[in-house]
């Protein structure tokens with residue numbers, strides 16, 4: 001059996017985090033998206049949070065206008081976010097749980113417990129041609145809920161896998177593999193993401209039913225080191241040339 005290709009969605013949120021630290025216009029997350037596109041990304045992911053701590057409203061329109069890759073907009077299940085998604089019509093919208101005080105998305109969406117709240121929001125986006133996914137824990141109950149909500153895609157939360165080790169990590173990897181198999185058997189496309197790094201990506205990437213990984217924080221963090229030397233050298237050269 002030939003394993004289907006695995007797409008890479010690059011999350012550029014944390015370029016915007018650094019931009020917002022000074023409130024100016026750089027580093028520009030759109031420029032980062034274009035570099036990721038050039039470097040072989042298959043999609044760009046951006047999370048418009050309720051508190052706008054990284055991506056802001058204008059970024060969504062600018063991203064869609066600038067990139068030729070599909071945009072996956074991560075969003076909370078609120079009326080405000082659905083209106084924004086309907087206005088911009090990104091290729092995909094991934095519904096994530098959101099609490100203002102959290103540092104990052106700390107757990108999967110409780111799709112099983114929120115069926116009646118989610119159903120109309122999902123229907124409105126589906127009718128607008130947006131591919132809706134649910135960011136859930138690798139738990140059969142949540143997969144069943146996603147099936148009953150008739151979404152085409154689920155994204156499995158790899159945070160627990162990424163932040164554990166030993167037997168606990170092995171058990172979580174099995175849960176993710178089983179969840180991906182269950183989703184795929186029921187016609188759902190399985191994606192995964194959160195906390196993935198050079199060191200922990202391979203076992204997740206080897207799960208044949210997973211079709212896409214969304215990776216952000218580590219890539220932006222690593223880029224500081226892989227890309228810093230030429231920037232310092234260029235500044236040095238410009239200073240030297242001015243003397």
Ligand code: PXP
Pocket residue numbers: 011013047074094096104105135155192193194195196214215216217218
């Ligand atoms: N997928 C989803 C649904 C997320 O919310 C996030 C974090 O914004 C990611 C993937 C990427 O996680 P990380 O930044 O840890 O790579």
